[in-house]
Amino acid sequence: MCRWLAYSGSPLLIEDVLYKPAHSLIAQSLHSTLGAETTNGDGFGIGWYGAADKPGVFHSVEPAWNDRNLRELAAHIESPLLFAHIRASSGSAVQQTNCHPFRHGRWLWMHNGVIRQFPEVRRDLVLAVDPSLYPHIEGSTDSEVFFFLALTLGLEDDPPGAVAGAVGLIEEVGRRHGVEHPIQMTVATTDGQSVWAFRYSSEHDSRTLFYSTDVPTLRSLHPELEVLARVSDETRLIVSEPLRDLIGAWNEVPESSYGVVQTGQDELHPFTPRAPSRSTAVPA
Amino acid sequence: MCRWLAYSGSPLLIEDVLYKPAHSLIAQSLHSTLGAETTNGDGFGIGWYGAADKPGVFHSVEPAWNDRNLRELAAHIESPLLFAHIRASSGSAVQQTNCHPFRHGRWLWMHNGVIRQFPEVRRDLVLAVDPSLYPHIEGSTDSEVFFFLALTLGLEDDPPGAVAGAVGLIEEVGRRHGVEHPIQMTVATTDGQSVWAFRYSSEHDSRTLFYSTDVPTLRSLHPELEVLARVSDETRLIVSEPLRDLIGAWNEVPESSYGVVQTGQDELHPFTPRAPSRSTAVPA
Amino acid sequence: MCRWLAYSGSPLLIEDVLYKPAHSLIAQSLHSTLGAETTNGDGFGIGWYGAADKPGVFHSVEPAWNDRNLRELAAHIESPLLFAHIRASSGSAVQQTNCHPFRHGRWLWMHNGVIRQFPEVRRDLVLAVDPSLYPHIEGSTDSEVFFFLALTLGLEDDPPGAVAGAVGLIEEVGRRHGVEHPIQMTVATTDGQSVWAFRYSSEHDSRTLFYSTDVPTLRSLHPELEVLARVSDETRLIVSEPLRDLIGAWNEVPESSYGVVQTGQDELHPFTPRAPSRSTAVPA
């Protein structure tokens, strides 16, 4: 039960995205309005792309609202693509290896939601992770196992297909264990170029997810917002909860959908899990 | 800005006091009802008396609600006198040396509230601390300086007099710096035998403070509460916020008052700050 | 890669065991003499038995030498059975869930050594853990998986047999992956009554392990040592490295052996791994 934000567009100081909006993610760490939990104080993380080949990640077990190192980094690091996540643990330990975003190679992944009855289904899910990927699982969260299932099922080649496959597998394993609604999720993932964001839950009553209105429209609606002059037309934010109360700024991602933020036209599509075929299913 | 609890009575496992009540202090760390801040996640501390001469203290910068070590200690340490405090920082760093309760010799001290415009008055207040005590100040909070002022003014011999003197000094220094209402406070202090608890603010609009009804009365009102059978008639709790919604259990400490929990009859008195005499005042 | 200590005997303050000896475990955290690593600063843990049914554990990611909370607890908690461990990570994350001693029910477990090429053999070993125990694995160390293999193979009924089985399994899986010497270990485990301590390595060149001379002999050798007057004849220490330079005090556990500290006569036996039978082996 967490909150997250994905920023893609003109390079900005991280603090412009993370601290400056009125209802910023940092403010949400103390008082979220739409979250399942109002306090998200069980650690946080950011991931960003810069000069290096791999994205950088910074994970901390402290509440984000009071972390001085985060404030320092945010004031000194500029990035065209930022993931940020604040955590409200649903039981697993508060430790850096459980902080989102998770990274594998050039990819980042973050999740708000839960794989239900995870202690019971965890072993079957972990067994379905490719043995060559298995040693890279470092923490104990459902979200990281979900990431490795998506990697196993081809995330790097076909993100929507791999996530559909992972969700289908999680639903199949969950139902085999008697879980009525095995998954609740909003997920964002990126390879450093495009961002894919998913909203789905087995009960079709998913956590909120919003994307920002295109920048030219925002500029005409809100000419007073200085930051809009500094960012390109293609700049986009995806958030679990709006960052300010700004008329016309936020659009809800529909239930059971996913969006792609990319060079050129962004996209929005329906999302349907894909049931595992015989070959990817774990043995009963 | 914080919440605290003082327990004095029959030896109980710390978890009986800290975790088991419905609206426990640990629950208040996430969601306080009466606090100036709803979240108290900037560290916590406990102090307890046991076999050793000095009380033990355990301080952590993590939010209390998720701290596994606190849960372990609470399940294994029994004490007849426990102080517990959860912190919502009003600006000073989140570090162990800023966690309450503070200790000096056999004494413990904890504070909910603020010395207003502390950065401006801090130097004058620190100068008023006895030079032999000065090196023992370890952190950077207003609350710890307040403790050392009380120690300087005789806390170990006359707690109510020393606190009245410290508050008088803080008000005098604050007003000299143009602060309208220099202090807001509920304070508890103990020598391991008696507990003194104070409620006061310069504006006479102080944070809440409650003491529990005497145990024989509580037993007759609530015969179903098993824990009441295990504690002596003299057992008492003082809290910044009631721990359960229990009819007849909680009594508000009146504005500008202090109470003493001790062997024999407990006491409740008015509290008036004492203006510093020439000799204890800091040079203008 | 780590250092540890097991104390069994008359109830003592933890600090008497942990801090007071000249070359104490806390001193070893900064400067170990016999360890594979001289600094053991990657977290620590203690486990102790007291009033409660289960042992208490306290885990920290800070170096032990400077941890104020450990010093406080050690000065206030008395126990007749203490495990303490200081860690030098061989690669896995420094986090509380990776700190020894590990606990399951009434049992504690700690390990100095390594399962070699753990990232490669980990999946096969984890698969051999009983599915009902699997959800209780919280961290990412080889040592915790080793504990859960021993639990799977009957630790609670026959500790030496279960450890022999777990080591045999680890050696079989390791060799299947081409590891020449799959395990290096000293291990201690306890149910709160007896302590079992093992010294073994696949290469038969194991880390050091010592047990203290019986107390009556020690008293006659060292009448000046005040602490010996306070402990029972049956009190015993087992350590990875002697705590003081005391003539006649320390006896090396022989290569490939295990000892039992228990009510009545303690025991010392040879230790031989037991190769897995068909039914417990993991599928190739």
Place this chain on the structure above:
Amino acid sequence: MCRWLAYSGSPLLIEDVLYKPAHSLIAQSLHSTLGAETTNGDGFGIGWYGAADKPGVFHSVEPAWNDRNLRELAAHIESPLLFAHIRASSGSAVQQTNCHPFRHGRWLWMHNGVIRQFPEVRRDLVLAVDPSLYPHIEGSTDSEVFFFLALTLGLEDDPPGAVAGAVGLIEEVGRRHGVEHPIQMTVATTDGQSVWAFRYSSEHDSRTLFYSTDVPTLRSLHPELEVLARVSDETRLIVSEPLRDLIGAWNEVPESSYGVVQTGQDELHPFTPRAPSRSTAVPA
């Protein structure tokens, strides 16, 4: 009691300076060769200049050798001017506010050494800090008070003069308290343009300090070192302990001296403390 490094020159990734040399500062955190303490595991810090007006700082209480966040930042942040410090506490608490480098405005400061009998002289020294600067002291170290004394005495206008004045004051106050050799130090400070480095101790037996040979000479001595091709002729390192065993690379700063690394010719001068005049001295 600590180790530090100052880098000034062509922008490099922090990891090129901090991790890549054979006997890097990170390696020294575990095993220093020339330090008063062999382990420097009581926290660390870095300060660097980049796009923003003020330098960034990152402080952590964990040992540097195993800190994943430091490794991430080092792989992603480039800077032309870096300070890095690893700490071995001489008694004050391990907390972020005690980690070097300290910052005030555009200035950074770090110190290896000690103000002797600091608990006894601290009050007098703190009283000599300008009251307008006093509220900015956040931690409890001698090194930070030293920094604020230098700021009080004009660091921003005349660094060598201000440091000479601060050392003179520390010696005068120390001797008044009966301390034979009041200070032991190597210090580095910078405004983001030039770096000043000082080596001094009251007993004229100071901790080691080295500066790197000029880059053109180094290139001719060690053409195989690839990093030398990437840095400008003016690039310079100042270190408490050489980073590699490289013939001709390191030059000891003489006893009681200071150097200036700046645009144009660097300088090396004798250092003599300046006794306080009547007006800056604290009242006896």
